[in-house]
Structures are given as structure tokens and as C-alpha cells.
Amino acid sequence: MQQFAELLDRLVLTPSRNGKLKLLVDFFGAVPDPERGHALAAITGDLDIKSVKPAMLRALMASRMDSVLFGYSYDYVGDLAETIALVWPSSHDGAQRAAAPPPTLADVVETLDRAARKDGPALIEAWLDRLDSSGRYALLKLVTGGLRVGVSSRLAKQALADFGGKAIAEIEELWHGLEPPYEPLFAWLEGRAEKPVSAAAAPFRPVMLSQALEVPDHERIDPESYAAEWKWDGIRVQATAERGTRRLYSRTGDDISAAFPDLIDFMTYDGVLDGELLVAASKDARSATPEVEEHDGPPQDDIVVGTFSDLQQRLNRKTVSAAMLKRYPVFLRAYDLLQEGTSDLRGVTFAERRQRLDAFVAGLEPSRFDISPFVPFQRFADLERLRAAPPHPVIEGLMLKRWDSPYVPGRPKGPWFKWKQDPYLVDAVLMYAQRGHGKRSSFYSDYTFGVWTGPMDDPELVPVGKAYFGFTDTELKQLDKYVRDNTVERFGPVRSVRAEPDHGLVIEVAFEGLARSSRHKSGVAMRFPRVSRLRWDKPAFEADRLETLQAMLPGGPTG
Incomplete structure (x- = not known):
């Protein structure tokens, strides 16, 4: 726990991305299994500790400290875990820690995983008495799930790739078939074992990203080399269905399926779609929501596109009510087809993938899936005019894609450009x-x-x-x-x-x-x-x- 606490402290105080990567790589190299695996799971948000809730911690604090004084302290600090860590008033602090060493991270995670909710407060109280302020802070952040150390799940995966000298795409494709504390993963990264074989159906495929279009790139954009599409203001997702398993991923590989059951229900195909998640609404809702306007192209005339603020009503939810599903139904505007059945299409050209995408989407429910239409142009000046006055309020610019480009993970320079409107x-x-x-x-x-x-x-x-x-x-x-x-x-x-x-x-x-x-x-x-x-x-x-x-x-x- 102390090594984990030190890592959190240093991550908070290290603003640079490269600095955080080095801290993580050094931690993975210095800390043994299963400690490092549990720490990784905590950082990536893959720990779900159900036996401790913030209300329990407030009640526990009330038994140790005047509630008014604690309230003043909490108002000043602004963070529950940090406040408790700083003011925890154990009268026998030093003697308790000397008599019983601090718990390890594995002790905490594995004990709480087995514990009933009624046992959580007593376990936390005993551990708080055995830890110093830094350790208490790490413990409380761990159990509440709010680390806030400026490390995204993808940054943690990049650190794993750096640690093992691998490509991050390899880590991302394995990730959803692995479970904490990731011992087979670390064994492979350290060269002690073969690469794990992911048994997970419908895994995430690392996404291809675009570069911002700069002035020197303007002259290379012509209709023979590049296709133009609208850049829709939703969230980039990957909709994967394989062997009866259906998953919806964010662009960083986070599984967001539970938040969008209304789309999952219609993923009746076997393949991988890359596209934009948008809110759809019936024409009946249009009169009550004047900012929602009809979009160009499919789906059919009875579907309209909502604003990003509509989509925000659906984001970051673990469960979705029936009323929310009805008021803010979602659909996928497809950009690309990465896999069709068992055929991996990422190595073929965008022109061929797009042709196969047209036929693929034609067989899906039109109220839930459509295709981002091409934007015809003859010269670059046409794109400048279109970008300045797009035909729909949920368009934030243009996407430009080379017809001959394969689907390459990461952000290669040249195949894809984004040209957003000026702020x-x-x-x-x-x-x-x-x-x-x-x-x-x-x-x-x-x-x-x-x-x-x-x-x-x-x-x-x-x-x-x-x-x-x-x-x-x-x-x-x-x-x-x-x-x-x-x-x-x-x-x-x-x-x-x-x-x-x-x-x-x-x-x-x-x-x-x-x-x-x-x-x-x-x-x-x-x-x-x-x-x-x-x-x-x-x-x-x-x-x-x-x-x-x-x-x-x-x-x-x-x-």
C-alpha cells in the first residue's frame, strides 16, 4: 500500500505526460505481482469495490471527530478522501502502526472483494489506524474509485507498452480478455512467458485517428486522392459483435455497452463498425425540441438528429431508465467497417472498406444504423465554403480520408485529416x-x-x-x-x-x-x-x- 501511495502522490505532482509514463514504468519494474496488477486495475478503473461507499466513510468519521469541525475541514479541502486522510484522529497512531505493519494493496483488494458491506467500515477503520497520512489517502481513493491522478486508461496501457517494449495496439487488443491482477500480461511483458491468448469475444480494435489539417496540407487535397465526409458532433465509438457477444467501446477502448442497451439490442450482425454515436428522435419530438433538425441522408425521413447536449444526457451512466431510452434514443452513424464476419478488413483500402460498408449497413435496422454520407467536391475551395456553412447544426467540420489508406492504429500523418470549424x-x-x-x-x-x-x-x-x-x-x-x-x-x-x-x-x-x-x-x-x-x-x-x-x-x- 505504501508503494501505491507514493505512486499516487508522485503522479498528482507530475504534470507532464512523459513524466507520468516514466513513473508508471518504474513502478511496474520495481513492484512485484500481484501488487502492481492491483495498482494497474485501480488506475484504469477496473476495480469495483462494492463493500465501501462514501456515506459509510462519513459515518465512520463522525465516530472519531466532531461533525461540525469535520464539515469545516471538508469545505476547506474539498475532497472527502484527502480530508479524512489529513484529520484522522487515531490516538494510538504510532503504537498501532508499529504493532501491525501497514496492509499491502493485495491485502486490501482481496479482503474487500470477499467482505460483505456490513464488514467494510470496520476493515477500513483498522487499516486507517495502521497507515500514515499518505497511505490513508491512497486507501480511501482506492475504495471510492476516484483516484484523479491525471492518468487515463490509455496512458496506463501506453506505460505497459513502454515497460515491455511492445506496441500499444497489442496491449489494447488483449486488454478486454484479461483480468486483474494481470499476471500473465506482466509475465509476457517481462519475457517470461508467451503472449497471452485473449479468449474474449468481440475485443476492442485500436482506432485510427486523424491529424488536424494545416495550411501546407491544403494543396494535396483533391477528389481523386481524398474522400470528404462531415465531422459529426457525437462521440466516436466502435460497435463490435462476435460469437454472440456484443460490445460498444469508446475511442480509448472503454466498454460503454451498459449505457446504451438500445443500440446493443440491434447489433444483430457479426463484425466491427467504426462510427459516431448520435441521439435520434422521432418527428413527434421535433416540435417540442426546436434545436433538433433533420439530417441529410439515411436513416429514413422519420429520424432526426439531436444535439450534443441531448447526447450528454446518456453519457457516463451505469444504468439507463426507460424514460431516458425513449426520450434520447441513440443510433450509430457508421464511418468504416473493420471486420466482416471472420474477415479482417483493416489492411484493405478505405475505398474497398467503404464499398463493403454500404452493403453491410443496408441489412441493419435503419433507425439505429446509417452511413455518414460523402461530401462531393471538385476543388479545395468547395470544401472551404462547405466548412464555413455546414447544412446541419450537429456538424463540427469535415473529415478528409485518402481512398487508398488502410486502417492503421494510432495517428499516422497524411491518410486522414480533420478540419474543424473555427471556435x-x-x-x-x-x-x-x-x-x-x-x-x-x-x-x-x-x-x-x-x-x-x-x-x-x-x-x-x-x-x-x-x-x-x-x-x-x-x-x-x-x-x-x-x-x-x-x-x-x-x-x-x-x-x-x-x-x-x-x-x-x-x-x-x-x-x-x-x-x-x-x-x-x-x-x-x-x-x-x-x-x-x-x-x-x-x-x-x-x-x-x-x-x-x-x-x-x-x-x-x-x-
Whole structure:
């Protein structure tokens, strides 16, 4: 547990990707089985500890510390695990740890895996007494599943590839056939055993990614060499069905099947589709949802495409209600066919794969599967015009793919390009700030901003978005100081910042799209907002008004 705790501490304090990779590779080399395998499972989110919940930890803390004092501490720190780790008041801390050594990570995982829920608090309490502050933090993060150390599942797989001198594609294709603590995997990576044979049906195939189109690349784009498609604003997925097993994967290889049973039910084929997951809606819903418009091409005329904010209602859910399935049904807009039956098509050209995709999708349920249509063009200037004014609000740009390109994992230079629309920019006023997590837990780094609405002589701010990146470390310190110096109200870890026409901080916000939203007071929802610039020079009353954003909506202010 102590080695795991040290790894978490160092990962939190290491901002660079390469630095995190080195820490993981060194950890895999220094720590034996099964400790390293359990640590890997914790980092990739593949541990599911059911016997401990946050409410249990709060109740446990109430038996050791005044609840009001703990509440003040929690408000200040902003993280449950970190707060308990810092204030855990074991009166016999040193003697207890000397008498009984700290538990290993394997001890914790394997004991909790066997434990009933009623036994969880007692086990955690005993372990907390045997650990120091760093160990307590690691234990609590482990059991609550919220590590927040800036390591994605894919980064962990890249570290495994680096550790064993393998291609990450090999790790990704094996991953879903392996189980913690991954001892056969580590044996292969260390050269002590043959490569594991994945017995899993419907495994993930590493995806092919595109490069951003730069000006020097414009001259190479012509219709004889490249196909053009719309870039749809959903989420990239891989829909795999094999030997009776059906799985839906994210672009990073995470299994998201449970969240989308309405698509899984219609995956009656044997093959692998690569495409974009989008929300569909019936025409009956269109009148109630004016931002939803008909899309070009299949599926048939009774299907329309929802906005990304509609899709967000379905994301990151372990279970989906019947009402949610009915209101926000999903469908797959296919880009590519990677496997047909037992035939692996990744080595053939895109032109051939696309021809086979047309025939493949023709046999599927049209309300759940269609094909991303090609965008005809004669010269590059045609693409510039189309990119500037796409025919549908759920389009965020163009995709350009070489006709002769095989499907190559990773991001090769040249075969595929993405050409996204330029971001929107508005000036907004900082309204609220919240403490961050990890290395930002001491800073107010999550910012809610608003624009003006109401009469010109008596305007009020209405929140329109939230951003937590786009600024430098130096700017973060400036923003944190501004928040502390201009706080007017406190709500736990959130502060309300002075924001008036004659006093307020203007932030230039960049975002990639805008949709109507009945869930927000402003009536709008931003896509990927981020801080573009801090406008220290601009008075708050010169920030944009809500009408500016409404004019950017598809169909204009009134739809």
C-alpha cells in the first residue's frame, strides 16, 4: 500500500505526460505481482469495490471527530478522501502502526472483494489506524474509485507498452480478455512467458485517428486522392459483435455497452463498425425540441438528429431508465467497417472498406444504423465554403480520408485529416469559482461565467458555462488571488465573486458549438468551453449579452 501511495502522490505532482509514463514504468519494474496488477486495475478503473461507499466513510468519521469541525475541514479541502486522510484522529497512531505493519494493496483488494458491506467500515477503520497520512489517502481513493491522478486508461496501457517494449495496439487488443491482477500480461511483458491468448469475444480494435489539417496540407487535397465526409458532433465509438457477444467501446477502448442497451439490442450482425454515436428522435419530438433538425441522408425521413447536449444526457451512466431510452434514443452513424464476419478488413483500402460498408449497413435496422454520407467536391475551395456553412447544426467540420489508406492504429500523418470549424468567442464575466482537484485542490480553478441580460440600464448576469482549462499556471495564481480578494459569498468549496457592471473580471471564452437547453436558465449550452484570454483591460459592462449567444444558435434567436 505504501508503494501505491507514493505512486499516487508522485503522479498528482507530475504534470507532464512523459513524466507520468516514466513513473508508471518504474513502478511496474520495481513492484512485484500481484501488487502492481492491483495498482494497474485501480488506475484504469477496473476495480469495483462494492463493500465501501462514501456515506459509510462519513459515518465512520463522525465516530472519531466532531461533525461540525469535520464539515469545516471538508469545505476547506474539498475532497472527502484527502480530508479524512489529513484529520484522522487515531490516538494510538504510532503504537498501532508499529504493532501491525501497514496492509499491502493485495491485502486490501482481496479482503474487500470477499467482505460483505456490513464488514467494510470496520476493515477500513483498522487499516486507517495502521497507515500514515499518505497511505490513508491512497486507501480511501482506492475504495471510492476516484483516484484523479491525471492518468487515463490509455496512458496506463501506453506505460505497459513502454515497460515491455511492445506496441500499444497489442496491449489494447488483449486488454478486454484479461483480468486483474494481470499476471500473465506482466509475465509476457517481462519475457517470461508467451503472449497471452485473449479468449474474449468481440475485443476492442485500436482506432485510427486523424491529424488536424494545416495550411501546407491544403494543396494535396483533391477528389481523386481524398474522400470528404462531415465531422459529426457525437462521440466516436466502435460497435463490435462476435460469437454472440456484443460490445460498444469508446475511442480509448472503454466498454460503454451498459449505457446504451438500445443500440446493443440491434447489433444483430457479426463484425466491427467504426462510427459516431448520435441521439435520434422521432418527428413527434421535433416540435417540442426546436434545436433538433433533420439530417441529410439515411436513416429514413422519420429520424432526426439531436444535439450534443441531448447526447450528454446518456453519457457516463451505469444504468439507463426507460424514460431516458425513449426520450434520447441513440443510433450509430457508421464511418468504416473493420471486420466482416471472420474477415479482417483493416489492411484493405478505405475505398474497398467503404464499398463493403454500404452493403453491410443496408441489412441493419435503419433507425439505429446509417452511413455518414460523402461530401462531393471538385476543388479545395468547395470544401472551404462547405466548412464555413455546414447544412446541419450537429456538424463540427469535415473529415478528409485518402481512398487508398488502410486502417492503421494510432495517428499516422497524411491518410486522414480533420478540419474543424473555427471556435466561437464571447466575452463573459466571472461569477463563481470552485476548488479544483489533485494538485489544484488549493486553488480556485473551476470557473462559472455569465453574460448580461435584461434592460440595458439595469442588466443582470446569467450563467452560460463553466471552464477549468485554457489558462497557464501563472494565470491560475492570478485568478485564484482575484477570487479570494473579490469573494462576496461562500457555499462550501464554492465562492461567489463580485460581478457588477462596474466591477468584474472579463474572460474571453472559446467554445466549439452552442445548443438550446431547457436545463439552463440562460437557455443555451456551450460545447467544450475553455478560457481563451483574461481581459483584465475590459470593463465588465462591455462583456457580451445573452442576445449575442442566442444569435449564434441554429436557426437564430427564435429557432
